[in-house]
Amino acid sequence: MTDKIQFDHVTKIFKVRSSDRKKGESKEFTAIQNVHFSVKSGEFLSLVGPSGCGKSTLLDLLGGLTKPTSGQILLDGKAIEGPGLDRGIVFQQYALFPWKTAKGNIEFGLESKGIPKKERTEIARHFLSLVGLSGFEDRYPHELSGGMKQRVAIARSLAFDPDVLLMDEPFAALDAQTRETLQTELLQIWEQTKKTIIFITHGIDEAVYLGQRVAVMTSRPGTIKHIIQNPLQKSSVEEDLRSTVEFANARHQIWELLREEVKKSQNDQKTGQSA
Ligand SMILES: Nc1ncnc2c1ncn2[C@@H]1O[C@H](COP(=O)(O)OP(=O)(O)OP(=O)(O)O)[C@@H](O)[C@H]1O
Numbered sequence: 045m046t047d048k049i050q051f052d053h054v055t056k057i058f059k060v061r062s063s064d065r066k067k068g069e070s071k072e073f074t075a076i077q078n079v080h081f082s083v084k085s086g087e088f089l090s091l092v093g094p095s096g097c098g099k100s101t102l103l104d105l106l107g108g109l110t111k112p113t114s115g116q117i118l119l120d121g122k123a124i125e126g127p128g129l130d131r132g133i134v135f136q137q138y139a140l141f142p143w144k145t146a147k148g149n150i151e152f153g154l155e156s157k158g159i160p161k162k163e164r165t166e167i168a169r170h171f172l173s174l175v176g177l178s179g180f181e182d183r184y185p186h187e188l189s190g191g192m193k194q195r196v197a198i199a200r201s202l203a204f205d206p207d208v209l210l211m212d213e214p215f216a217a218l219d220a221q222t223r224e225t226l227q228t229e230l231l232q233i234w235e236q237t238k239k240t241i242i243f244i245t246h247g248i249d250e251a252v253y254l255g256q257r258v259a260v261m262t263s264r265p266g267t268i269k270h271i272i273q274n275p276l277q278k279s280s281v282e283e284d285l286r287s288t289v290e291f292a293n294a295r296h297q298i299w300e301l302l303r304e305e306v307k308k309s310q311n312d313q314k315t316g317q318s319a
Pocket residue numbers: 058059060073074075093094095096097098099100101102264318319
């Protein structure tokens with residue numbers, strides 16, 4: 045497998061208003077520092093880290109929504125210059141148009157790609173079926189459960205046929221049962237579509253269940269502390285992976301790496317060192 049994504053010594057510094065200086069002055073705030081890792085084509089990488097360590101910043105950089113202060117991010121060997129249809133992003137909040145049906149939400153994005161109406165409808169139906177929403181095409185977002193809305197958001201991202209799917213805590217707002225169902229479905233979708241997926245989460249169980257590798261970040265300024273190779277075989281997701289010894293071991297290993305970082309991050313928050 046070749047490298048799909050490369051973070052090459054990436055640092056992101058934000059300018060923030062300073063509270064202890066004169067009005068109008070700003071100070072620098074390092075969100076992530078010297079992040080250096082790569083992701084193979086077709087790989088599923090999950091990323092965990094304490095609150096505020098820069099996970100979303102890292103994903104925003106990859107999505108081209110913001111630029112690194114130093115270093116570069118390469119996609120297929122080329123520096124990312126901005127957003128592109130080769131990367132689909134799924135956020136915690138579904139961001140669906142409330143006035144459009146499930147099908148309409150998917151078709152809308154495809155219109156801007158110049159895809160003819162008949163084909164748009166076929167693509168929308170195909171991806172709604174892939175996420176288990178056949179029969180719900182004409183429902184409006186307010187007529188769908190949280191889990192269903194997130195399925196529509198995933199279908200919408202996949203419909204663009206991106207090479208890479210960037211997921212920023214997409215299941216965090218869902219109840220535990222729906223979350224587990226969607227995790228299993230996401231693995232099945234990944235097996236079928238062979239997309240490269242980067243999945244951000246606070247949940248160690250979620251990271252272990254989903255990722256072929258799990259990247260653990262330090263507290264802010266976030267950097268990659270360690271990447272573990274997940275021993276869980278994802279080839280048969282029918283099995284109850286969560287109850288295996290391998291799952292418990294991987295979970296323990298990640299918690300050992302995270303524990304100290306979570307403590308540091310909580311201390312920083314108490315002493316007001318986080319933004
Ligand atoms: N536009 C911005 N301007 C200034 N500071 C920012 C900006 N965006 C993020 N930050 C700061 O950078 C740090 C990292 O934020 P980020 O949202 O990436 O963390 P996170 O790990 O995703 O957090 P959480 O797990 O709580 O969602 C935070 O301290 C945040 O306040």
